[in-house]
Amino acid sequence: MKIALIYNKDIHGVINTFGMQNKEFYNEATVKKVAQSLEKAGHNVAILDGNKQIIERLENFMPKVVDGEQMGMVFNMAYGIQGESRYTHIPSMLEMLGIPYVGSSPSGHALALDKVLTKVIWKNNNLPTPDFWVFNTPEEDLSVVKFPVIVKPKMESVSFGLKVVYNEEDLRESVNFIVKEFQQQALAEQFIRGREFCVGILGNEPVETFPILEIDLNNDPDAIQTVTDKKEAPKRKICPADLPKEVTNEMVRQSIEAFKALQLRDFARVDIRMDENNNIYLLEINSMASMGETGSYPTAAKVAGYDFPKLVNKMLDVAAVRYFSNSLMSELPGEKHKKLSFNSRLRSFLRSRQQNSEKLLEKLVNIDSHVRNIEGVNKCTNIIKEELTQLGFTNEIFPQFEVGNMMYLSNSFDEKLDYLLLLPVDDFLTMPKHESYQETEHHLYGTGVWENKGGIVACISALQALRFSKLIRKTKVGILLITDSSISGKFSKNIIREKANNAKEVLSMHGGGAEGTVITSRSGSASFSYDIKLIDASAAENVTTVSQFFFKTIASIVDLSKNNPENVIAPYQSEFKSNIFKVQAYGSSKISVRFNSMEEFQQAETKIKKLVAIPRSKNRMFQTQFEGGVMRPPMVDSTLNNDLFDRVKSIANSIDARVLPEHRWSSADICNIDQHIPKIDGLGPIGGFDKQKSEYILRHSLIERALLIALLIGKK
Incomplete structure (x- = not known):
């Protein structure tokens, strides 16, 4: 299944900075670990920033549920950028877009984030929670307050602004700080001396609870855990907590009731204080319990038998069951099958090397390889040769004087090939029009990045993945670097035909279409x-x-x-x-x-x-x-080409990648190959030209297409 993991990184990706700003962010290492956990279960994962561009990013990645495509899901880790009820922003947008997601609904998040509403609802449901008072300004009458109280912002989490006060003067100071710092009301809550606990909740019907976790306060009933403690010196966690059975059962019962009273979904964490007489008080509930690996929620989950990958995929699964009434957990390797699937191993390898792949792409794109710039073209072919030589490919050079030298590389001494791969190197733009490499979070730009150089890098990455899996020698691969593609193969036609006649199938690496297409025919x-x-x-x-x-x-x-x-x-x-x-x-x-x-x-x-x-x-x-x-001549739509496409589509389905056939109204080197040889083009990354006529590819498709190529040509 395609999974978009959304979190917040670029807090400036808004039209205006306005209102209360978010102070809660995920560490990127945690986000990547969640993504890797999902990939271990075979899912196709893209990490997306939840700012104003999120709709476009989701459109580029998510399946459109046409032609029988499986619907994708969002694993939501976005706390929001600004404003009140910021937890609700991404879920609300997903509701509008029609995309299922992990976690609570907008209304559930809104209730849980508002500590005052939460307490009102709990009281109405006969659930115990400390008495409280709400203040708009420090000048209000504070005489009704029963000290000591713990003061906190009305709509924040992660213990922001938390402070215990024992007198009216300190309370006014705390209220003043919260109103100014957090631009919201201050909640003063009766402070419960005693012990502190967390109850992790997972699922819907039925609701599962993890073993109760206790925050070790070193036997100090007046201690609390602040945001500084959580970030710099987290207090020791005891799980399972040492509690009498009847207290444990009651704490679990109340936590489940608290979860249901707010109509939350999928997962949450309930924070609890218990006084010295074993009276239980529900403090608050976090509808987006932190996935930081040392946090309370993953720690308790581990005691319950969920290691981190298993927890992440179980969270996805309970949401999938809620939406689709069927489980995804069969895709996660069980205890007896801890070895990752072949697809997952390749995907993990490719993601781990994504930065290297993008650096290679940057190097190639920044070289002016206009067809008549022989020096630039030869520089590109030499870089490609160096990469392939490391994988065991030998080379044969076809000298040219009007264009750069053609080069043929192979991992086999046998003339007969399983696959011939065509890699065009040159382009038609002269140096003044050449656009250098640029990147955004989800797009890569530059001359040739879609037409040829993105496909070159995807191909090299695929071969590197096959070497990693020790499969590269099981397939006879020939690679032809073509340097006159933009002048209709004036010098390469005969070389292409000669090499293609020795191959069972031919693949060309021009860019795929914006809808995820590959080319089955060309004009x-x-x-x-x-x-x-x-x-x-x-x-x-x-x-x-x-x-x-x-x-x-x-x-x-x-x-x-x-x-x-x-x-x-x-x-x-x-x-x-x-x-x-x-x-x-x-x-x-x-x-x-x-x-x-x-x-x-x-x-x-x-x-x-x-x-x-x-x-x-x-x-x-x-x-x-x-x-x-x-x-x-044209590359005619044929049964042979369509059979090859069907194999590509089957592989794409197995990795949750969208693939559609395309007839492209342009000619290419692959057109020079005889019709009796099965062939397909457009296996490079997905992209095209934007409204400003700048050439681009979708960043995530560099890995996706490399995986597709590796699985197509690899023999397991």
Whole structure:
């Protein structure tokens, strides 16, 4: 299942900074450990920042539940950025978007975060909680307060602002601090001298409780645990707590009732004080119990038999059962099968090396590899060669003088291959237009990052994962580095055909489409140049005649593809220059043709030639020149390609990755391969061009596509 793990990192990702600011954040190491725990169970996990871009990020990652796709879920660790009831912000958004998630509803979080409402509801349900008073300003009448009291913000957690006071003067000072520091009401609660406990809750129907955990106060009944204690010197935790059985049973009963009274879901932690006479008092309930590994909730869970990965996946499971009425826990390796699945091992390896992969991508993208920049292209191919040499690949160089050198690498001395991988290196943008590598939390940008270089890095990462799994030698792989892709494979065509004829299947690493597509067919390409020149300068009106013929011809050529879904014909670089006084006229146009079958192209070519032909009545007035032809044939949709796609889709389903077939209206090197060889393109990372025409890939898809490639070519 696809799992989006949402937490808060960028607190500036808002339109305006306004109102109460969040002071509660997860350590990134904890977030990554939760993600790794989910991945161990075979889930496809993306870590997302819960700021104003979260909807776009979820759209890019989550399945759309079409074509039988499994719905994804959110593992919510986002405490919110600002404002009141901040715990509710992400759940409310997820409710609106229609995405199921782990944890309580917005209303449950709102009640639990508001300590005053919580206590009112508990009292109405006959649950014991200390007496309390609420203050808006330090100038209010405090005479009704029975000291000592513990003062805290009305809507904070993690013990922020906590202080025990014994007189009116200190109380006014504490109220003043809380109102100014936290911009909210101050809650003064009767202080219960005694011992402190936590009860961890997991599940819905039935509700499970962990063994009761006691915070060790060193036998000091007046001690409390502050936020500083939790961060810098956490107090020792005793679990299970040493309590009489009847007290334990009552504490558990009250905790479950407290959980249900607020209509909370999935998990929570109840904080309790017990006085010296064993009277129980419910203090508060945390609807987003901390997952910090040394915290009370995971500590008690471990005593209950849940190690950290098992706890995380059980939390996901109880939410999944609530939504879908079926369990996911079968996907988590049990006690007798602690070895991770093959897919999970590869995914964990790839995630652990993600930073290295992105550094390699940055290095390649920042090299100007324009097709005519031989130095830049060769620099790229040498970097790729170094990476593959470390994996046991040997190389063969095909020297070129107009473009960079082609290179063929293989991990086998046998000419016959299981897979030939095509890696285009060059691009068509000259240095002034080259865009350097840039990254955001969820996108990677730069020239070639989607068209070719993202696919190169995904391919290298996949091969590294197979070496890690000791499977790389079980598959005969050939890799062809192509340096003239942007000029239609002018020099590489024959090399590609030769190597492809020795391969069972061919894979190409251009970028996948924004909807998660891979390419099962491509259009062929043809290019023509059309020139016209006036030769009879005896009359000025001849300029008009030539002009009319040129523009009418171009318009007629464009009309050939009208209402024809199999051809796209488009003139470009058209110009016409004339001078009536000197009786001069000259026109020129390039004509691009995209076609899906050679028969369609031949018909279109015949019609174009008829249109540009000079009528007999005008053959002494002007002359024309028309030349060009097929640059690449089409990659035709075939049963062989579709069978290969079905295997890719099956693998994608096993790792919860979305894969759809695409016909792409552009030609590529793979078009030069004979139809009898199964082939597929677009296995590189998902991306495209944004509204500013900047090339990008989705960051998480670099790992996802590397895993897909590894599982496709690896033989287990």
